Amino acid sequence: MPREPVAGVQEPGSGVLEDATIAALGEHALIARIRRQLPPAPDWLIVDVGDDAAVYEPVRNRLEVITTDAVVDGVHVDRRFVPFEAIGHRAVAVNLSDLAAMGATPRLLTLSLALPDDLSVSEFDRLVDGAVALAQRAGARLVGGNITRSRGPLMVDVTAVGSVHRRRILRRSGARAGDYIFVSGLLGDARAGLALLSDPAGVDAERWPDVVARYLLPEPRLRLGQLLGRSRAATSALDLSDGLADGLARLTTDHGLGCEIDASALPISEGARAVWHSRGADAVAEAVAGGDDYELAFTVRPKEARRLNAVARAVDGLRLTRIGVVTRTPGCWLVDAERHRTPIGHGYEHFRR
Amino acid sequence: MPREPVAGVQEPGSGVLEDATIAALGEHALIARIRRQLPPAPDWLIVDVGDDAAVYEPVRNRLEVITTDAVVDGVHVDRRFVPFEAIGHRAVAVNLSDLAAMGATPRLLTLSLALPDDLSVSEFDRLVDGAVALAQRAGARLVGGNITRSRGPLMVDVTAVGSVHRRRILRRSGARAGDYIFVSGLLGDARAGLALLSDPAGVDAERWPDVVARYLLPEPRLRLGQLLGRSRAATSALDLSDGLADGLARLTTDHGLGCEIDASALPISEGARAVWHSRGADAVAEAVAGGDDYELAFTVRPKEARRLNAVARAVDGLRLTRIGVVTRTPGCWLVDAERHRTPIGHGYEHFRR
Numbered sequence: 035m036p037r038e039p040v041a042g043v044q045e046p047g048s049g050v051l052e053d054a055t056i057a058a059l060g061e062h063a064l065i066a067r068i069r070r071q072l073p074p075a076p077d078w079l080i081v082d083v084g085d086d087a088a089v090y091e092p093v094r095n096r097l098e099v100i101t102t103d104a105v106v107d108g109v110h111v112d113r114r115f116v117p118f119e120a121i122g123h124r125a126v127a128v129n130l131s132d133l134a135a136m137g138a139t140p141r142l143l144t145l146s147l148a149l150p151d152d153l154s155v156s157e158f159d160r161l162v163d164g165a166v167a168l169a170q171r172a173g174a175r176l177v178g179g180n181i182t183r184s185r186g187p188l189m190v191d192v193t194a195v196g197s198v199h200r201r202r203i204l205r206r207s208g209a210r211a212g213d214y215i216f217v218s219g220l221l222g223d224a225r226a227g228l229a230l231l232s233d234p235a236g237v238d239a240e241r242w243p244d245v246v247a248r249y250l251l252p253e254p255r256l257r258l259g260q261l262l263g264r265s266r267a268a269t270s271a272l273d274l275s276d277g278l279a280d281g282l283a284r285l286t287t288d289h290g291l292g293c294e295i296d297a298s299a300l301p302i303s304e305g306a307r308a309v310w311h312s313r314g315a316d317a318v319a320e321a322v323a324g325g326d327d328y329e330l331a332f333t334v335r336p337k338e339a340r341r342l343n344a345v346a347r348a349v350d351g352l353r354l355t356r357i358g359v360v361t362r363t364p365g366c367w368l369v370d371a372e373r374h375r376t377p378i379g380h381g382y383e384h385f386r387r
Numbered sequence: 388m389p390r391e392p393v394a395g396v397q398e399p400g401s402g403v404l405e406d407a408t409i410a411a412l413g414e415h416a417l418i419a420r421i422r423r424q425l426p427p428a429p430d431w432l433i434v435d436v437g438d439d440a441a442v443y444e445p446v447r448n449r450l451e452v453i454t455t456d457a458v459v460d461g462v463h464v465d466r467r468f469v470p471f472e473a474i475g476h477r478a479v480a481v482n483l484s485d486l487a488a489m490g491a492t493p494r495l496l497t498l499s500l501a502l503p504d505d506l507s508v509s510e511f512d513r514l515v516d517g518a519v520a521l522a523q524r525a526g527a528r529l530v531g532g533n534i535t536r537s538r539g540p541l542m543v544d545v546t547a548v549g550s551v552h553r554r555r556i557l558r559r560s561g562a563r564a565g566d567y568i569f570v571s572g573l574l575g576d577a578r579a580g581l582a583l584l585s586d587p588a589g590v591d592a593e594r595w596p597d598v599v600a601r602y603l604l605p606e607p608r609l610r611l612g613q614l615l616g617r618s619r620a621a622t623s624a625l626d627l628s629d630g631l632a633d634g635l636a637r638l639t640t641d642h643g644l645g646c647e648i649d650a651s652a653l654p655i656s657e658g659a660r661a662v663w664h665s666r667g668a669d670a671v672a673e674a675v676a677g678g679d680d681y682e683l684a685f686t687v688r689p690k691e692a693r694r695l696n697a698v699a700r701a702v703d704g705l706r707l708t709r710i711g712v713v714t715r716t717p718g719c720w721l722v723d724a725e726r727h728r729t730p731i732g733h734g735y736e737h738f739r740r
Contacts, residue, residue: 055508056502057505073523093449104501175429184539
């Protein structure tokens with residue numbers, strides 16, 4: 035359940051008036067309002083609301099994972115500069131990324147489309163192409179869906195189901211003080227690519243095609259998730275759909291822990307550094323804040339580092355970077371080369387160096 | 388997958404230009420365009436795209452059913468006259484109705500919300516209340532979801548998963564010439580209730596509260612679906628989300644068959660008759676055309692009628708009405724008391740007496 039940062043977010047139970055608008059509350063508080071309506075989890079529900087996906091047990095010792103996520107034009111993408119193939123790709127990718135973050139193997143998808151009347155058939159076809167191509171490559175079958183007209187924006191809602199063995203589930207909880215923190219791939223490229231594409235001048239997008247592609251075509255880290263679950267190398271994991279700052283909070287401060295992140299260790303591409311430099315922005319701050327990377331962040335007990343080496347060899351080509359450590363003291367800090375410490379907030383609205 | 392009738396629907400492959408808008412094509416043609424992109428169904432996919440829901444086999448001899456359906460403000464409901472509890476109820480009901488039409492027992496739901504910023508917290512709470520209350524009553528657990536802002540209408544997208552035994556699946560295919568056609572409950576009340584609520588004068592809604600309630604709070608026929616599957620009384624079944632005319636086409640003409648429907652047998656409430664009479668409309672035509680009833684239509688071999696008696700006793704209170712017969716000759720006909728025959732089209736845009 036990715037969040038959108040909302041100014042003036044209020045925590046649940048803090049006395050918000052019922053006639054306030056939802057915009058004043060934010061997604062976390064709304065989810066909390068739903069959760070308090072739910073009965074206790076039944077026996078067959080292994081992982082409840084609040085992780086990357088839910089895990090349930092349709093048959094003893096056989097687990098299924100389910101997640102749902104939407105891509106909305108004007109909120110998550112902008113069809114003025116995002117090709118329709120990339121919109122379809124993204125709608126599937128963000129859901130497969132949630133399965134990856136649970137260590138699951140994708141099985142099937144449903145696709146629910148709300149389509150504005152002015153959408154052309156070729157735009158529709160390209161959207162479907164992008165969705166089906168990624169699904170097939172990931173071994174997930176589209177089994178059903180729904181199409182409705184939208185009198186508002188284009189919306190693509192996907193639900194994904196996958197399988198996982200009980201002892202191989204990657205949860206968000208499980209990190210302990212002293213665990214190393216790792217991330218896959220590169221951080222902040224997606225945010226830099228979005229900045230390039232959404233720039234009205236728009237000329238720079240052609241200078242950094244790799245950075246732009248990292249925004250347009252996120253790659254769910256399915257093999258990494260499965261290997262981390264299978265090897266039991268990781269104590270916790272999630273996908274960085276909402277950025278590193280948010281992800282660190284979910285893995286540490288949500289569980290009364292903290293973290294120290296080595297600013298110089300963050301895997302930032304040369305391209306992203308150049309983009310931010312050209313705009314007078316701080317590449318590290320952008321990499322910490324930026325969402326949409328869909329990389330995995332995970333924690334590893336130092337004595338299990340050897341298991342991680344085997345994983346690293348098996349995901350050939352995907353970079354795994356140790357960026358910091360889990361601490362006993364709550365709160366996350368970015369530590370630079372001079373050992374200056376800057377607090378890391380819960381999202382880019384709150385994180386500014 | 389409910390359809391929306393679109394003027395000038397073109398069948399897939401009929402030479403539509405790629406730069407036509409999707410509004411000119413209609414949902415069936417769009418679904419056909421998706422289906423032709425898909426690889427052959429894998430072994431574990433027991434029922435593919437095109438039925439009320441998909442059925443898959445996560446473990447040998449254990450089947451799961453999945454369906455997804457959306458409720459969009461301004462398309463499926465209108466929040467100016469539909470209370471928020473009823474919007475939440477409907478979003479869950481339409482999905483549970485698809486599970487009912489497969490003979491499945493509900494297990495879990497995911498909820499994906501696109502919310503306009505002006506929605507109040509109490510409206511949000513009432514929407515969730517309506518969804519969760521029906522889910523709990525039906526034994527389905529909400530296990531996850533997604534919340535995003537909408538810069539357009541309120542959208543509620545639900546995916547439902549249930550279980551069914553392999554030999555108890557109710558499919559849309561399976562009817563044979565000579566089978567009796569049955570429907571549950573009443574036909575056309577939902578359409579009459581919508582007509583009352585959406586009337587600008589609006590005074591008549593208070594005269595017929597039962598008719599209005601049938602539109603606002605559709606009841607998924609889960610127990611009937613399960614009993615029909617368990618007893619193997621039915622040769623085919625579906626839910627009437629898109630109206631009787633559409634449902635009959637799905638059960639008969641889609642498979643090269645036809646049907647004759649006895650106009651005098653259609654179960655139309657006194658309330659609905661009075662509503663249509665007050666408006667100078669034909670109650671039978673409205674009952675045949677009207678969607679949103681979420682009753683089940685099913686076919687029964689005459690010699691299995693005894694099995695159906697046992698089902699009828701077990702669904703205490705729910706009326707089951709024999710309305711006609713499946714014929715060998717393609718095309719569906721409405722037959723009145725004077726044996727006049729009127730062709731039944733594929734939806735209310737095409738059906739006018």
